[in-house]
Amino acid sequence: MKTIRFTELEGRSPGFFALMAILIAIIGAGIVSALMMHGQGHHITGMTNRIVWGTPHVFAVFLIVAASGALNIASIASVFGRTVYKPLSPLSMVLSVTILVGGLAVLILDLGNPEHLLDVPLTQFLYNSMPSRWTRSVFGWNFILYTGFIFVVGIYLWFSLVPQYKKFSKAASIFAFVWRLALTTGTGLIFGFLVAREAYDAAILAPMFVVYSFAYGLAIFSLVLIPTYIWTGRELGDVIVNRLKSLLGIFVAASLYFVIVLNLTNFYSAAKGEGIQSFLLFGDNSYSSAFWIGQILIGSILPLAIAFYPKLKARGALLTAAAMVVVGGLSQMYVTIIGGQAYPMDMFPGKTVESITNDGGIAAYSPTIYEVLLGLAGIGITIFLVVFAMNVLRILPESLADKDVDPHHSA
Helix, strand or coil: CCCCCEECCCCCCHHHHHHHHHHHHHHHHHHHHHHHHHHHCHHHCCCCCCCCCCHHHHHHHHHHHHHHHHCHHHHHHHCCCCHHHHHHHHHHHHHHHHHHHHHHHHHHHHHCCHHHCCHHHHHHHHHHCCHHHHCCCHHHHHHHHHHHHHHHHHHHHHHHHCHHHHHHHHHHHHHHHHHHHHHHHHHHHHHHCCCCCCCCCCCCHHHHHHHHHHHHHHHHHHHHHHHHHHHCCCEECHHHHHHHHHHHHHHHHHHHHHHHHHHHHHHHCHHHHHCHHHHHHHCCCHHHHHHHHHHHHHHHHHHHHHHCCCCCCHHHHHHHHHHHHHHHHHHHHHHHHHHHHHCCCCCCCCCCCCCCCCCCCCCCCCCCHHHHHHHHHHHHHHHHHHHHHHHHCCCEECEECHHHHCCCCCC
């Protein structure tokens, strides 16, 4: 492999300023929506006392899971010694942090008041740090995992970019790799440990979210990489694109495998098979449609066909498959998070629960524009930060042509 020269974006073209203006507008719309939800109350959203995690949480959890997967390219290069991916490592690190920041930004309203961003996590975390409490709080774990991930990857990036510290980058990459697995495991266990909800309460959700992260993170990475190289006129060869496309196909296949195993296991359980599984998969509701059309067809089967069909043009195939995986990922989070809450909890096993407040019935939920704009703002924050980072840091290879990245390439 030839020596790769890294440069930053010039950031002086009309297209660059237009992109940043659009992103600022998207972020601004999300901020306005957040302020309206904060000022008027959550009654202006579709969330209720039954559906307490709405569409913003779908975006937030998707981004948090994808953040771990976006680091996968850097991990493959450093931890597993696949040098062909080495030029992509700095972008992988930066993107993983910006995705996580975008996801966490959407969750600020979960604190009740945005001004509690600092005091609530710190004071409550110290209170919950006692062994008897902290070990039972997945949210307590995640406070460490999320903030620590940003710090760990930041150190990893520093060691990778500064020549005199490159000797430490291998150790940093291994530590970051372990941390990212812990982060995604912790996110999956938020649902896996929720025994009150039949749709959750499964240990398999922890490794399942890890595999999801591989697919979602690589999809977002591809959607950032290819347009960036097209718009900046940099060379991007088929070697990199084909490898990313095949890798995406493998990750999607692994994700689909876990989905099949989870649902077959739940159907084997008489209670779940007749209840929550039938509701989510075969009910006359939006969750069944999101599962079969969004998660399975658009998010799994079609990307698999595209990834492994050799006659399609590499760039277009990867972009299309990656976009479909993102749609499938959001659909999966919608089914898991909102569908899991919509189905009533089994408060008294073997008994029928009815009340004037619809306890024991299916909870209604329709997202409002405020929720959607807030969720989209998380994506806007991610893209804005990564474009800004490209503009100030030398993280983009000048060329990813086949002759520059493939040691076996013959001109």
